[in-house]
Amino acid sequence: xxxxxxxxxxxxxxxxxxxxxxxxxxxxxxxxxxxxxxxxxxxxxxxxxxxxxxxxxxxxxxxxxxxxxxxxxxxxxxxxxxxxxxxxxxxxxxxxxxxxxxxxxxxxxxxxxxxxxxxxxxxxxxxxxxxxxxxxxxxxxxxxxxxxxxxxxxxxxxxxxxxxxxxxxxxxxxxxxxxxxxxxxxxxxxxxxxxxxxxxxxxxxxxxxxxxxxxxxxxxxxxxxxxxxxxxxxxxxxxxxxxxxxxxxxxxxxxxxxxxxxxxxxxxxxxxxxxxxxxxxxxxxxxxxxxxxxxxxxxxxxxxxxxxxxxxxxxxxxxxxxxxxxxxxxxxxxxxxxxxxxxxxxxxxxxxxxxxxxxxxxxxxxxxxxxxxxxxxxxxxxxxxxxxxxxxxxxxxxxxxxxxxxxxxxxxxxxxxxxxxxxxxxxxxxxxxxxxxxxxxxxxxxxxxxxxxxxxxxxxxxxxxxxxxxxxxxxxxxxxxxxxxxx
Amino acid sequence: xxxxxxxxxxxxxxxxxxxxxxxxxxxxxxxxxxxxxxxxxxxxxxxxxxxxxxxxxxxxxxxxxxxxxxxxxxxxxxxxxxxxxxxxxxxxxxxxxxxxxxxxxxxxxxxxxxxxxxxxxxxxxxxxxxxxxxxxxxxxxxxxxxxxxxxxxxxxxxxxxxxxxxxxxxxxxxxxxxxxxxxxxxxxxxxxxxxxxxxxxxxxxxxxxxxxxxxxxxxxxxxxxxxxxxxxxxxxxxxxxxxxxxxxxxxxxxxxxxxxxxxxxxxxxxxxxxxxxxxxxxxxxxxxxxxxxxxxxxxxxxxxxxxxxxxxxxxxxxxxx
Numbered sequence: 001x002x003x004x005x006x007x008x009x010x011x012x013x014x015x016x017x018x019x020x021x022x023x024x025x026x027x028x029x030x031x032x033x034x035x036x037x038x039x040x041x042x043x044x045x046x047x048x049x050x051x052x053x054x055x056x057x058x059x060x061x062x063x064x065x066x067x068x069x070x071x072x073x074x075x076x077x078x079x080x081x082x083x084x085x086x087x088x089x090x091x092x093x094x095x096x097x098x099x100x101x102x103x104x105x106x107x108x109x110x111x112x113x114x115x116x117x118x119x120x121x122x123x124x125x126x127x128x129x130x131x132x133x134x135x136x137x138x139x140x141x142x143x144x145x146x147x148x149x150x151x152x153x154x155x156x157x158x159x160x161x162x163x164x165x166x167x168x169x170x171x172x173x174x175x176x177x178x179x180x181x182x183x184x185x186x187x188x189x190x191x192x193x194x195x196x197x198x199x200x201x202x203x204x205x206x207x208x209x210x211x212x213x214x215x216x217x218x219x220x221x222x223x224x225x226x227x228x229x230x231x232x233x234x235x236x237x238x239x240x241x242x243x244x245x246x247x248x249x250x251x252x253x254x255x256x257x258x259x260x261x262x263x264x265x266x267x268x269x270x271x272x273x274x275x276x277x278x279x280x281x282x283x284x285x286x287x288x289x290x291x292x293x294x295x296x297x298x299x300x301x302x303x304x305x306x307x308x309x310x311x312x313x314x315x316x317x318x319x320x321x322x323x324x325x326x327x328x329x330x331x332x333x334x335x336x337x338x339x340x341x342x343x344x345x346x347x348x349x350x351x352x353x354x355x356x357x358x359x360x361x362x363x364x365x366x367x368x369x370x371x372x373x374x375x376x377x378x379x380x381x382x383x384x385x386x387x388x389x390x391x392x393x394x395x396x397x398x399x400x401x402x403x404x405x406x407x408x409x410x411x412x413x414x415x416x417x418x419x420x421x422x423x424x425x426x427x428x429x430x431x432x433x434x435x436x437x438x439x440x441x442x443x444x445x446x447x448x449x450x451x452x453x454x455x456x457x458x459x460x461x462x463x464x465x466x467x468x469x470x471x472x473x474x475x476x477x478x479x480x481x482x483x484x485x486x487x
Numbered sequence: 488x489x490x491x492x493x494x495x496x497x498x499x500x501x502x503x504x505x506x507x508x509x510x511x512x513x514x515x516x517x518x519x520x521x522x523x524x525x526x527x528x529x530x531x532x533x534x535x536x537x538x539x540x541x542x543x544x545x546x547x548x549x550x551x552x553x554x555x556x557x558x559x560x561x562x563x564x565x566x567x568x569x570x571x572x573x574x575x576x577x578x579x580x581x582x583x584x585x586x587x588x589x590x591x592x593x594x595x596x597x598x599x600x601x602x603x604x605x606x607x608x609x610x611x612x613x614x615x616x617x618x619x620x621x622x623x624x625x626x627x628x629x630x631x632x633x634x635x636x637x638x639x640x641x642x643x644x645x646x647x648x649x650x651x652x653x654x655x656x657x658x659x660x661x662x663x664x665x666x667x668x669x670x671x672x673x674x675x676x677x678x679x680x681x682x683x684x685x686x687x688x689x690x691x692x693x694x695x696x697x698x699x700x701x702x703x704x705x706x707x708x709x710x711x712x713x714x715x716x717x718x719x720x721x722x723x724x725x726x727x728x729x730x731x732x733x734x735x736x737x738x739x740x741x742x743x744x745x746x747x748x749x750x751x752x753x754x755x756x757x758x759x760x761x762x763x764x765x766x767x768x769x770x771x772x773x774x775x776x777x778x779x780x781x782x783x784x785x786x787x788x789x790x791x792x793x794x795x796x797x798x799x800x801x802x803x804x805x806x807x808x
Contacts, residue, residue, distance in 0.1 A: 293694075319696040333694055336687035338754040347684055347695040350677050358675050401695065 004043060004053035013039045015210040016053075021155065026177060026187045028197045028218070031207035032230055032420035037190050040207070041157050044188070045077040046070035076148035077157040082140050084132045091115035091128030094147045118146045122176050138169035145176060149185075156180065157188045162196060163417070166281040166446070167481065174200050194223050195449070206230055227421055239453025240428060244435040246456070247271030249307070250322075251409050251440060253292065256301035260287045261464040265301070269409065274431065274441045276455030276472075278448065278480050284464040285444045286328065289411045292442075293325045294318040305409075319348050324402025328413040328444075330391070334398040337387040341379050342368040344386050344397055348405040371400035375430065392423025399430060410434060412443045416450065428454060448477045460484050508799065509747060509763045516767060520774035527777055534656060540769035541662040544762060545717045546736055547743040548669045549599075549710030551761045554744050555673075556706050557686040557753025558613035562602060562620035563714045564736035568729065569628040570594040571718035575637035575728035584643060592715040598624055599711020603704025617707075621737070628730040638727035648723035658720045665713065669758045682706060686753030742789075743768055746796040767792065 004017045014036045021027050031037050042048040044055070046067040055062055057073060064070050070077075084093050091111040092099075100110040115128035124142055132140060141161060148156055162170045177187060177200060191197065197204060201218040206229045213229050251269040256262050261284050269275050279285050290296045292303055294312040302309050305321050312318045318325070327333035335344055345368045346353060353364045368382050375396045379389055386397055395415070402410060412431070416424045431454060435441060445451050451458060458470045460483035468483040521528040546563050553560045574591035582590070598620060605616035650657040673679035681702045684692040693699050714733075722728040747764035749756025771792060775785045 295694075314696075314698070315694055316696040316698055325694060327694060332688070333690045336684045336691050336754070338687045339683060343680065343683070347680070347692070347697070350680055354677050357677075358671075359677060359680060361675070405696075 004040065004050050004055075013210055014043075014050075017207065017210070017212045018215075019205055019212065020215070021186045021188060022203075023154075023186055024181050024184045025202040026181060026189055026200055028201040028204040029188055029190045029207065030197065030204055030226060030230060032422055035207040035230070036210040037207055038159070039210075041077065041159065041188065041190065044070070044155075045075060045157055071151055071153075074152055074154035075157070076151055076153035076155070078141070078144045078148065078159065078161065080160050080163060082144055084140055084143060086133040087131060089129050089131050090119075090126055090135070090143050090146075093132050093143055094118060094128070094150050096147075114150070115146070118150045121149065122146060123179060124176075136169070137164045138166075138172060141165070141173065142176065145180075149180075153185065155186050155188065157190075159190045160418075161189070162191065162193065164281075167484075168280070170196070193447070194226070197226075198223075230421060239449070240425070240432065241454055242432045242436065243456060244272035244432075244438075246273050247438060250305065251292075252304040252307075254302045254304070256288070256291055256303070257299045258287065258291050258296050259299060260284075260290070260296050262287050262291055263464040265461075265464075265466055267459055267466065267469070269440045269442065271408075271438045271440055272435045273456050274435055274443055274454055276451040276458040277442060277444045277461060278446075278451045278458060279461035279467075279484050281446070283461040283484065285461050286413055287464070288461070289325060289413055289442070289444060292318070293323060293411065319405055319407070322406070322408040323411065324348075324405060324407030324409070325411045326395075326398050326402070326413060326415060328417065330394050330398060330418075335386050335394060338385055340383045341372065341377070341386055341389070341397055342382040345371060345400045345404055348401050352405075367404055368400075371403055375400055375403075376426075390423075391419050392426065395419060395423070395427060396430075399427075407439070409440045409442070412441060412445075414445055415443065416445075416447070448480060451475075451480065452477065462486050506748065506757070506760060506763075508803065509760055509767070509796070512796070513763050513767050513770065516770050516774070520770065520777070524774075524777050527774055532773070532777075534654075534659065536766070536769050536773045537659045537662070538656045539773060540765050541656075541658040542717045542721050543736060543739045543743060543768065544662050544765035545665050545713050545720070547740040547747075547761050547765050548665055548758055549713035550737075550740040551744045551747070551749055551756055551758050552669075552673070552682055552706045553613070553710050554741070554749050554751060555682050555686045555753060555756045556703055557689070558606065558703070558707070559617065559741070559751075560599075560602065560707060560710045561614065561617040561737045562598065562624055563710060563740055564733035565621045565624035565628070566595050566598040566711050566714040567718045567721065567733035567736060568731065569598065569624040569631075570715040571722045571728040571732055572628050572632050572637055572730055574715075574718065575640070575722060576631070578640055578644060579637065584641075587644070588719060591719045592712050595711040595713070595715025595718065596708050597711070599708040599714075600704060602711065603707035606707065607700040607703050613707075625730070632728075632730045634730060636727045636729040640723070640726055645723050645726055648720050658724070661716070661720065665716070666758055666762050673758060678702065678705065683754060686755075688754070739768065742793045745800075746793060748800055764796075767796075 004014050017036065017040055019040065029037050039048065043050045044064070046064045046069055055064060062073060064073065085096065088096070094115045095111050099106045101107060112128045119126050119128065122142060122145060126139060126142065132143060135143070161173060165173060180187060189201065198218060203215055204218055204221065204226065205215040206213045206226060208230060247270055249268050249270050254266050256265040265288060277285050277288070287296065291298060294314045294317050303312055304310070310321045312321060331337060336347070342365060346364050350359060353360050365382060372379060372382065377396045377400070378393050386394055389397065415427055419427065431441060443454060452472065452475055455472045458472060458475050458480065459466050460468045460480055462484055467486065470479060517528065526532060546567065550560055550563065570591045573594045574587050577587045577590045602617050602620050605611045606613050646657065648658050652660060673682065681692065681697050684697055685699055685703060689699055721732060743764035744756070744761050745751065746767055747757065747760030749760060768789060771789055772785065775788060
């Protein structure tokens, strides 16, 4: 791809991007949100039409008209949200729209046989007759890969393929990617995670503000150089952890057990402390947050706030007790997208602004203005719908919700998922400021560098209980993983 | 930043364009009918239109609340009939007028809260719960009256529909009152804020401490209660409560709501839009009647207007990106 330009009414999304892909390589595409990665890949996969530039495939210039045309050229895309039909089987999904037919009926046996062939080629022992609905996320992803291969794809575009995978599943995925490379398939790999790039990538292209700033061999570059290129500034310290002075105990959890799978979880949390909670997917980390926040019923155990046992049976009770919950999925759980910045920000504390039954709009605006300014939320106004804000700014609106409700214990569930490097650093800074002001933080994260970089103390969970507790000084990636896996 | 500025301007444009769009639609309609028949634009005829609109307009307020939460209430017409006959029986037992009114509103409120309980505690989809209530309330009204209308009330009661204050029909005054209160509730109170939040994202609302069950049930209660209020006006106007009253009112109320720009997906909408929507439907009916258009053709026209209004609404939304 040479000199690719793409303009939308009023915006230049891509301004002369060069991108080359060799046979059998994994080429990483790196850049902040809005740098143009997705736009570039959408042009390659036929979802968008380029405004200018040339695309050549095996030396011949091509004009990619639409996604079906891209597929027929051997370019397949696996999006973050899978395109699978849950109630159909693995085999039926792989051959969706191209079912082998016999006597006018779908030939199930042929579907399953040919699906099994493709899956075996990937080194998978997945039964093609199983419905997709019951598969793990990683397995569903493999079905997508198999579907692409069955189309004889020569170029495979993967958008954040590891976003929802556990460490172990990532290993499986990487093994499959190496297998594809060996068969001469070229892979474009989009990811925010630096660690992955060095493990799986051959070359890397960095995009910034719609331009390509360079292509490098992965072996000849390093994390800090790439980050500098991405954000055009030095981030010498990615995790600017400041250790706040710990105060009195604000939260104590004793013997928490739920039907959702928590078993006898106990820990305490002090003012100014960041408690990192690590563990594999399904280890019970989110369940713990839900139980503390009053979303799941407790079978037994108690939650004490400042030494006082509180019955927390609903989020309302949790908020009144001084808790705030920043959920993993901002859009599905954290924000009411069609509502304004102000309305979202004040939602948990409407009571505070209500007198004689009416919401005092002026006081509400003043409060909202304050947080927009303090947290530097980039929005054209308080009445802007949050759906139009960028990921990092949306995250700040969620954070402000709990600042406004004067929470003293913040539960962060995957605080930086889907957030670009620049915004990540800003969120870490905010966590530092919160801790310094005496707020206690529980941080659930699947990114070990984040856990190690930001926590004062680390709990590792396994199968619904606390497997180990480590002071941050003594923790290493290896130790945490050992605990999480139970080795 | 440039891109965001453009989005904002478009959003601003579409937000007001939709209100202005429906309003200019209404005004355009009035002008066309005025050109076709001068009698249309007389004070007495316009008050007549408002009077005709009042009942559907009041029911549509409750419908708007329900639809903003992302739900639907198919039972409003049947609840209206049920509340009407219960009140009529009470009036025939010579209960004082205020008590009879409380009986009508209370019956509606009760049916609405049952809907709310089925939806929040029973976790039924609103469509199913209110479809069931639609049949149950209608059947109960028929059983209660053995299928016969209950007629003949005091002049005091009938004046609720036939009376006038400074030349304005009482029913129109009640309608305006309901809209003023509903607008304030929706824009200025916690209940209103939560109504939008629940429709915009129920999960996020729950996690923000909104007692989703209580507020959802309350919204269905309001819808039922307003059906009860509409029953009072209709019964007073006809001097008769009929168990088969209010047939298909649910569809007219839904139509007024969506013509007014409320999205069936929930999370957005205004009662001002709904009022304009209800007036558009009443103006159309009235105008077509004056022009002597047959009721068969009227149905075709009204259906087409509903489709056109929603098409334009969706088109504006798409342009807003």
